[in-house]
Amino acid sequence: MRVLAVGGAGYVGSHVVRKLCDGHHHVVVLDNLSTGHAQAVRAASRGAAELIQGDAGDQTLVEDILRSRKIDAVMHFAAASLVGESMQNPSKYWRNNVSCTVELLDAMARAGVDRIVFSSSAAVYGEPRQTPIPEDHLKSPTSTYGMTKLAIEHMLAGYHSAHGIKSISLRYFNAAGADAPGDIGEDHDPETHLIPIVLKTALGLRHRLSIFGTDYPTPDGTCVRDYVHVCDLADAHLAALERLAGQDGASAYNLGNGAGFSVREVLRCAEKIVDRPIAAAEDQRRPGDPAVLVASSKLAQRELGWKPAQASLEHIIASAWAWHSAAPDGYSE
Ligand SMILES: NC(=O)c1ccc[n+]([C@@H]2O[C@H](COP(=O)([O-])OP(=O)(O)OC[C@H]3O[C@@H](n4cnc5c(N)ncnc54)[C@H](O)[C@@H]3O)[C@@H](O)[C@H]2O)c1
Structure with missing residues (x-):
């Protein structure tokens, strides 16, 4: 398949890029490198993936990439994801996470790309009333970050009804670890994990x-x-991609250890x-x-x-x- 990995230069994205390349998928990465690293894409894909530096919110650019690279499916990792910062600067989170996703989904609708795997988060639940937390647990996020992830999940349901875009939201708990060779890994500044x-x-x-x-x-x-190995998360993305080929609708899955x-x-x-x-x-x-x-x-x-x-x-x-x-x-x- 031909996959656009939006935010693929980040920690989780680069590990998924490696799995996709290892599985002989064709990968294009779109990343504004706000927290990601060009070197992560090169190392993860061993030079096979194309990196385009640009913003997920640039609808014209995204539509052009989707059409010119004949993209079949999108994986959407791009987000600002510091819980504390999201409380200090909500505007950044609503813009970068939610507004950019509106642009990305509109570009998909215009280009006729109908599959997306979205990086959601355990933060959609808020204070747990029951553990282990099942997917149908009450969603009551306690941070702006969590609210933006939940808003995007709702948005995905709306784009499915209106435009037939099929989606799987993967609610990661705590991504951790690195791929075995130790040549790609977590590099955040500031580091909060x-x-x-x-x-x-x-x-x-x-x-x-x-x-x-x-x-x-x-x-x-x-x-x-709940610490889940980032390579296990990457496997889940490939499984989600496969499921989207045969499944309709907008669904969500927890990914934990x-x-x-x-x-x-x-x-x-x-x-x-x-x-x-x-x-x-x-x-x-x-x-x-x-x-x-x-x-x-x-x-x-x-x-x-x-x-x-x-x-x-x-x-x-x-x-x-x-x-x-x-x-x-x-x-x-
Ligand atoms: N790391 C975790 O434990 C964890 C847990 C739950 C959910 N998540 C979610 O998973 C995703 C990936 O997390 P991560 O730890 O790899 O984060 P990361 O910061 O390492 O990666 C995010 C990538 O997106 C890029 N990006 C951000 N905004 C962009 C935009 N507007 N346009 C283009 N590129 C943009 C960044 O440059 C970066 O490369 C995020 O959506 C995050 O909220 C992560």
Whole structure:
């Protein structure tokens, strides 16, 4: 298939680009490189994918790419995704996530491209009332970021009714790890995700890890999160693409590991892998952090035939360590 990966120069996108190229799909990446890296596309695709630097909100450009490259399906990773920033600067999130997606979907409708896989998030649920969280759980996002993801899911349903665009929204929980060779990985600035922060602390690039809250109702008092290997996420995208060939409608699936790990468990496991102590300090709870966020991925298992293959925390952290220790400063461009 000929796939346009919008935001394919980012962390998750580059891992999906690699899987698509390995599966002999033809890949074009559209990315404004606001948080992504040209080198990630080159490395992920081993030079096979075309990178076009531009914005998802540029409807004319997107329509031109869809037509000229004869694109069959779109994968939409592009977003601003810092929860804290989304509360300080909602305009950036409504514009970059929601408005840009309107333009992207209008371009698809105009060019007659009728398949899209969208990177949604666990943030659509808000405070969980039940764990593991099933897809039909109440959606009550507590951040502007989560609201924009939920708004796009609703938008996708509307574009299906009006224009026949079929979609699958994949609600990732915490993407983590890196592809085995360690040549692509997570490179965010600022970094807000626990595993890279722990590993950067081990490398001496950060002073210490802050453990936000140690009195949660969890076995060791620290927050529990669902870490899913980024290569497993990539597999789910290929499964979603396949399903879209035969399926109509707009659907959504959780993608999680099935197991949650606490902040202390992550820290202990990382210390074992890097074979040194990692500086950490206990800090206050952060407002809005639920105690436990764990997905039920039964629906994805049943309907996409997807099951995480790299579920062990040791494996996830070791694969992230291979990347961070080989490229402590991240990508060079
Ligand atoms: N990383 C996670 O744990 C996680 C969890 C849940 C959901 N998500 C979602 O998955 C997607 C990918 O996440 P990530 O961690 O790879 O993020 P990332 O920041 O590494 O990747 C996003 C990519 O999109 C590009 N981009 C942003 N806005 C754009 C625009 N308007 N036009 C063109 N390109 C644009 C960026 O340059 C970057 O390459 C995001 O939509 C994010 O919200 C991520």
